[in-house]
Amino acid sequence: MRELRTCLPLVIGLLAAPTALAAPVTPPVHPLAVPTAVAGTSVDGTFEGDDTSEGERADGDAVESAPAVLIHAGRVIVRPGKELEGVDVLIEGGRIAAVGVGLEVPEGARVIEGAVVCAGFIDPWSTLGIDGASLSDRGAGPATRTVDGFDPYAEKAWREAALAAGVTVARIQAGAGSRIGGLGAMVRNDRNASLDSILLSDACVAAQVEGGDVFERLDSVEKIVQSIEKGDRYRRSQIDYESDLAEWEEAIAKAEKELEDDFKKAKKDRKKEMDEAREKGKEFKEKRYKEDSRPRAPRFDADSQVLARVASGELPIVIEAHRVAEMRLLLELMAKQPRTRWILAGASDGHLIAEELDDAGVTVLVVPERRGLGGRFGAKELQLAGQLQSAGVDVMIGTAGDSEVRDLPLLAAMAVGHGLDREAALAAITTRPARAFDLADRAGTVEVGKNADLVVLTGDPLASSSRVQFVVLGGEVVVERE
Amino acid sequence: MNHRTSRQAGIGSRLFTGIAFAAVATAPFAQADKLVIEAGRIIQNSGTEIENGVIVVEDGRIVAIGPAAEVEKPWDAPVVGGPELVAFPGFIEAHSNRGMDRPNENIDVAPFLDVRDSIDPINLYFEDCLRWGVTTINVQQGNDTVVAAKGRIVHPTGMTVEEMTVRPNYGLKLSAAPKRGNSRATQAQALRGAFGDLQRYLEDVVADARQGGDLARREALYQGRDMEGEKAKGRAMGGSTWKVDGLELIPRGAIDEQQEPLLELVEGRYDAFVWCGSPRDVHLAIDIATQNGFLDRTTLVLDSSCWKAADVIAAAGLDVILQGSQMDTETDPVTGEETETFVPGVFAEKGITFALSSENASSNSLWFQAARAVAHGLDRAAALDAVTTTPAAILGLGDQVGSLEVGKLADILLLSGDPLSSQSWVEHAFIEGNHVYDRSKDVRNKYIFEGQQPLGAGSASPQGVESVGVVEESNDDEDAEEK
Numbered sequence: 001m002r003e004l005r006t007c008l009p010l011v012i013g014l015l016a017a018p019t020a021l022a023a024p025v026t027p028p029v030h031p032l033a034v035p036t037a038v039a040g041t042s043v044d045g046t047f048e049g050d051d052t053s054e055g056e057r058a059d060g061d062a063v064e065s066a067p068a069v070l071i072h073a074g075r076v077i078v079r080p081g082k083e084l085e086g087v088d089v090l091i092e093g094g095r096i097a098a099v100g101v102g103l104e105v106p107e108g109a110r111v112i113e114g115a116v117v118c119a120g121f122i123d124p125w126s127t128l129g130i131d132g133a134s135l136s137d138r139g140a141g142p143a144t145r146t147v148d149g150f151d152p153y154a155e156k157a158w159r160e161a162a163l164a165a166g167v168t169v170a171r172i173q174a175g176a177g178s179r180i181g182g183l184g185a186m187v188r189n190d191r192n193a194s195l196d197s198i199l200l201s202d203a204c205v206a207a208q209v210e211g212g213d214v215f216e217r218l219d220s221v222e223k224i225v226q227s228i229e230k231g232d233r234y235r236r237s238q239i240d241y242e243s244d245l246a247e248w249e250e251a252i253a254k255a256e257k258e259l260e261d262d263f264k265k266a267k268k269d270r271k272k273e274m275d276e277a278r279e280k281g282k283e284f285k286e287k288r289y290k291e292d293s294r295p296r297a298p299r300f301d302a303d304s305q306v307l308a309r310v311a312s313g314e315l316p317i318v319i320e321a322h323r324v325a326e327m328r329l330l331l332e333l334m335a336k337q338p339r340t341r342w343i344l345a346g347a348s349d350g351h352l353i354a355e356e357l358d359d360a361g362v363t364v365l366v367v368p369e370r371r372g373l374g375g376r377f378g379a380k381e382l383q384l385a386g387q388l389q390s391a392g393v394d395v396m397i398g399t400a401g402d403s404e405v406r407d408l409p410l411l412a413a414m415a416v417g418h419g420l421d422r423e424a425a426l427a428a429i430t431t432r433p434a435r436a437f438d439l440a441d442r443a444g445t446v447e448v449g450k451n452a453d454l455v456v457l458t459g460d461p462l463a464s465s466s467r468v469q470f471v472v473l474g475g476e477v478v479v480e481r482e
Numbered sequence: 483m484n485h486r487t488s489r490q491a492g493i494g495s496r497l498f499t500g501i502a503f504a505a506v507a508t509a510p511f512a513q514a515d516k517l518v519i520e521a522g523r524i525i526q527n528s529g530t531e532i533e534n535g536v537i538v539v540e541d542g543r544i545v546a547i548g549p550a551a552e553v554e555k556p557w558d559a560p561v562v563g564g565p566e567l568v569a570f571p572g573f574i575e576a577h578s579n580r581g582m583d584r585p586n587e588n589i590d591v592a593p594f595l596d597v598r599d600s601i602d603p604i605n606l607y608f609e610d611c612l613r614w615g616v617t618t619i620n621v622q623q624g625n626d627t628v629v630a631a632k633g634r635i636v637h638p639t640g641m642t643v644e645e646m647t648v649r650p651n652y653g654l655k656l657s658a659a660p661k662r663g664n665s666r667a668t669q670a671q672a673l674r675g676a677f678g679d680l681q682r683y684l685e686d687v688v689a690d691a692r693q694g695g696d697l698a699r700r701e702a703l704y705q706g707r708d709m710e711g712e713k714a715k716g717r718a719m720g721g722s723t724w725k726v727d728g729l730e731l732i733p734r735g736a737i738d739e740q741q742e743p744l745l746e747l748v749e750g751r752y753d754a755f756v757w758c759g760s761p762r763d764v765h766l767a768i769d770i771a772t773q774n775g776f777l778d779r780t781t782l783v784l785d786s787s788c789w790k791a792a793d794v795i796a797a798a799g800l801d802v803i804l805q806g807s808q809m810d811t812e813t814d815p816v817t818g819e820e821t822e823t824f825v826p827g828v829f830a831e832k833g834i835t836f837a838l839s840s841e842n843a844s845s846n847s848l849w850f851q852a853a854r855a856v857a858h859g860l861d862r863a864a865a866l867d868a869v870t871t872t873p874a875a876i877l878g879l880g881d882q883v884g885s886l887e888v889g890k891l892a893d894i895l896l897l898s899g900d901p902l903s904s905q906s907w908v909e910h911a912f913i914e915g916n917h918v919y920d921r922s923k924d925v926r927n928k929y930i931f932e933g934q935q936p937l938g939a940g941s942a943s944p945q946g947v948e949s950v951g952v953v954e955e956s957n958d959d960e961d962a963e964e965k
Contacts, residue, residue: 131666146667
């Protein structure tokens with residue numbers, strides 16, 4: 001049995017046990033045998049926008065034509081908490097085709113030697129490429145789309161810097177100047193960005209608790225939740241309309257058939273039955289036709305349409321709140337919206353109610369350098385991530401325009417220095433943002449079938465002494481530093 | 483003190499002469515049935531020239547053109563010109579938002595308005611057009627908009643807008659660049675919203691009509707009548723990319739006239755001019771035009787930095803009008819290094835059809851734009867095309883204007899030298915055979931260059947008018963000096 005097992009192919013896919021690696025190296029396997037089938041199964045991003053569609057960009061995330069790349073890695077961090085020693089990562093068609101020991105080098109493939117390979121970092125909140133006006137626009141509403149404010153021609157230098165630091169994907173968010181600021185998007189951090197860099201044009205909706213004093217801010221919380229409720233009502237009214245319409249159409253068809261039959265009969269026996277049928281028809285008309293008009297569709301409301309998607313849980317909503325009172329109110333009100341997926345952002349005073357946040361099961365997006373609103377919330381956020389995590393709350397770490405995107409791994413490393421455990425810190429900038437913003441099937445881990453967005457470093461990804469050697473984006477080696 | 487007083491009086495009087503001159507210059511001259519124009523050199527178009535040529539004009543059109551020896555001149559036609567002059571087709575402004583009382587509207591989406599109501603026939607701009615040889619102008623609302631008013635193609639002569647008009651109800655202006663008060667994101671939202679609103683409006687109209695139709699049918703059923711022969715009458719309508727099911731049931735007259743111009747755009751009956759202030763806007767413009775089915779009738783009006791989206795424009799196969807400066811300057815945010823790009827050069831290289839426009843503030847007219855492009859290395863023929871045949875083609879007037887050929891309108895300039903030389907003057911301009919400009923009678927020019935006081939100058943003028951005159955005049959002085 002043991003012998004048989006060692007002879008088995010050691011291609012480590014999504015579910016392969018890490019223990020298998022302890023076994024001695026076996027004859028190489030044809031690397032294409034398993035993975036190609038898996039690679040094709042990667043789910044394309046869903047986009048169900050209304051009439052305002054800029055089109056699905058999901059197909060642009062893999063460079064199909066890029067040549068194959070094989071990385072001989074000292075260590076592969078498959079995902080936080082799961083690491084493999086001495087394995088190879090094969091990249092084909094822009095996706096990870098195989099992770100395994102002693103993979104055969106396909107013809108024409110480029111071979112790279114690297115110490116540590118991990119998934120490209122994901123910034124759960126960035127402002128890269130969005131013009132200032134779109135960021136601060138007070139006229140933005142839920143239906144405003146960040147992708148419309150995204151300028152792929154702008155900020156190339158900053159994008160390059162972020163890419164060189166290993167940040168491969170970011171959630172961009174416009175509309176920070178209004179209470180509910182519109183649809184955020186997930187974009188790939190291409191050096192020469194184009195609209196094809198957009199992985200998910202409708203990734204989430206963002207809201208912020210506004211106001212100076214506590215009453216204003218509590219009021220703002222209520223208004224945010226009321227908007228979601230209004231979206232929910234809008235969704236219900238549409239469902240109602242559809243069922244009413246079906247019912248009405250059926251009833252009318254039946255009634256018309258009845259009338260028609262009556263008249264067919266009447267034609268046969270005109271004198272006698274005509275009056276009878278007419279009487280019946282008249283009755284029917286008075287009863288049904290005059291008042292029985294076709295149900296009308298609910299009045300179109302672009303904002304409610306988007307919030308309906310939030311209310312139904314199709315899109316997550318990121319709500320920025322800082323103080324204890326407003327967070328408690330949010331927890332209370334959002335508990336009545338069980339279908340809504342929400343993420344708490346900022347949460348400056350979150351450590352004071354860490355237990356409550358844990359009980360609610362909410363994910364918190366910590367912005368370590370946010371000193372917004374005149375610095376009133378202090379800069380405790382380096383400890384905050386650790387404090388929340390030890391209470392059991394899942395945290396993400398983002399830049400939100402307050403730090404450079406290229407500093408994202410550094411922020412995570414600093415959070416480790418202030419009490420966040422290492423695995424959680426890595427998860428905070430890889431798997432958690434991917435899961436929160438519906439990219440878990442494409443990004444965040446080094447697994448077969450995922451987009452080949454990888455960072456190759458000289459050491460641990462969260463050590464400041466580690467240097468990025470290579471960055472692979474969509475299967476292409478875009479950063480090289482020997 | 484004395485000096486100042488006299489200067490004020492002078493300025494005041496110049497305003498008067500301005501008005502007086504405009505009246506003279508824009509009045510249609512008595513229609514000459516026949517006209518013979520002689521020139522030492524006729525530049526028919528960027529490719530063909532005639533030495534010692536003659537152009538015969540009849541009823542506003544060119545009926546014969548060729549070397550003096552070969553063309554028979556009608557004995558009864560007046561002769562203008564001379565061997566020292568160069569004949570050239572009138573320049574064509576493919577897109578302008580000047581000549582109007584006000585170039586912009588406060589309303590974001592206003593396709594039901596018409597620049598007709600804003601064009602001012604005595605606006606000094608039109609007088610300047612004659613002086614610089616621009617004979618056809620596409621007047622469109624200003625760029626600070628979402629969906630703007632209907633435009634109009636005009637000649638710079640005429641006492642009324644109707645007299646000036648070449649083509650009414652021509653083109654709708656859209657802007658992909660943020661209107662004041664909008665950000666890029668909300669501008670896009672507003673632009674998409676305009677078409678979304680139109681679609682929902684039409685769906686509502688259809689739903690109402692169907693409801694009425696349903697009731698009528700049921701009533702007929704009740705009365706024992708057949709509905710045959712009573713089918714609703716109407717015109718088939720609908721966009722080329724999206725269609726509202728059942729719209730053919732709606733008679734055209736039932737469509738709200740506020741919505742109709744946008745519907746016509748979607749149906750492909752209107753040309754669209756889409757302003758793009760940055761390369762990102764080009765993507766939005768193409769996206770909107772593609773989604774709503776008017777891409778093949780779209781012309782992009784571009785600011786300088788839009789050259790970066792040249793590949794996208796080439797792929798979409800669009801024509802462009804360059805409204806920004808011909809040189810685009812960029813500063814590298816890291817090194818501070820400045821790079822300059824010659825914008826028309828990029829479009830020429832990518833094979834994109836482009837027209838030059840005189841809109842940018844640094845210079846005045848089309849001859850200068852073309853000359854400048856040549857100075858930066860653009861081929862002379864390409865530069866001449868970009869201010870004559872190309873704009874004519876963009877405006878759908880390719881068979882009417884843009885070159886001197888038999889059958890085309892007699893929009894002809896007689897210049898004192900090469901059209902691209904800064905030493906040349908427009909000596910005479912003809913529009914549809916009418917002699918509309920004669921430099922020897924250009925009062926304003928005379929005053930500026932010869933100090934000759936026009937008739938009526940020096941008389942007292944009201945105070946209020948003077949202050950207006952200062953603004954108007956100071957602009958015009960600069961313009962004239964540059965030329």
